[in-house]
Structure formats: C-alpha cells, structure tokens
Amino acid sequence: MFSFFHKRHNCFCAFCKTPRRIYRKKNISFMNLIASALASVVLMFAIWQQYDPRVMIVFVVCLAISEVFVKIRWRLSVVCRQCGFDPVLYLKQPEAAAQKVKEQLEARKQDPKYLLAKPLNLPAIPAEKAKALQDKGKGRLVSRSI
Ligand SMILES: [Zn+2]
Known part of the structure; x- marks a missing residue:
C-alpha cells in the first residue's frame, strides 16, 4: 500500500x-x-x-x-556489495557466480578499508562435508569458515 x-x-x-x-x-x-x-x-x-x-x-x-x-x-x-553474490547469475551459471564471489572476497582481503569491518557471515560447511564435496569433485569451495 x-x-x-x-x-x-x-x-x-x-x-x-x-x-x-x-x-x-x-x-x-x-x-x-x-x-x-x-x-x-x-x-x-x-x-x-x-x-x-x-x-x-x-x-x-x-x-x-x-x-x-x-x-x-x-x-x-x-548484486551484493559485500560478498559479490549475484543471484541472477547464480540461477544461470552457478560456477560463474561462485567465481565472482571468490574474486570479491579476495579483493576484500586486500582492501585495508575492510580490515576493521565486521567479518562476513559466510555459510559454514563442516570439515567432513567439505572434504566429501571436494572428493566428489564438485568444484572447489568458495568459502569454508570451519
Ligand atoms: Zn552478500
């Protein structure tokens, strides 16, 4: 309304x-x-x-x-300004979207402006699950907090 x-x-x-x-x-x-x-x-x-x-x-x-x-x-x-996640691209090409997020997170690490910023609440994947995913060869993980 x-x-x-x-x-x-x-x-x-x-x-x-x-x-x-x-x-x-x-x-x-x-x-x-x-x-x-x-x-x-x-x-x-x-x-x-x-x-x-x-x-x-x-x-x-x-x-x-x-x-x-x-x-x-x-x-x-x-597109998310913090992590670079692009939902529209993700629906079409999940790999390309993952690559973009990876680049954005990499750029964030280099940028001193984000040194004091609150860390991003990235989805956490338990170690075993991450290993299982990598063993399956389903591509590399973009983020792993644990
Ligand atoms: Zn985000």
Whole structure:
C-alpha cells in the first residue's frame, strides 16, 4: 500500500546474510511513460521548434532509454556489495557466480578499508562435508569458515 515510498526493498543477501536494499522495480512504470512523453515533447521543440511527427521516434527512444536504465539499475542493485553474490547469475551459471564471489572476497582481503569491518557471515560447511564435496569433485569451495 505504501509502494510509492517503498521502491527500495529491504532484504538480506542469500549468501552472506548482510541486510541490504535492492530495487524492486524491474520495468518502467506509468510515471516513466509520462516522463518520456514530456522529454520527447521538450526535445521536439528544442530540435524543430514546432510539432513534428518525428516526435514519435524520439518518444520510443526515450522509452527505450528509461527501460534500459531501470533494468540496469535493478540488475546492479541485485548484486551484493559485500560478498559479490549475484543471484541472477547464480540461477544461470552457478560456477560463474561462485567465481565472482571468490574474486570479491579476495579483493576484500586486500582492501585495508575492510580490515576493521565486521567479518562476513559466510555459510559454514563442516570439515567432513567439505572434504566429501571436494572428493566428489564438485568444484572447489568458495568459502569454508570451519
Ligand atoms: Zn552478500
């Protein structure tokens, strides 16, 4: 009911459980449509100083730009800033997602800014289970806290 004020939704990272916010909006809304229409009218007068049918092309381009903008913003907000976990990539290519998390955790270790930061609450895998997983050859583990 307060959807207008709560575009940014509180959630937790699926991997490190850090509370964070992601944009709920994945596609353009009616407001973006109005904004695109206004922008194209303004552009029309700026370019041709009068009504011009080419305004329709400008309008479509404006819509496309706002759609791409909203998509990119949502896509970027989905990735965890702390551990680099990307749920969208994980669904498509779990290995690529694991690689990204590994790189992010590696970068975190090098970055002095994170020296005093609270350690991430990474999923813990008991030693035996980790060994069993590695014996099975199901790929290397990204993190092992125990
Ligand atoms: Zn995370």
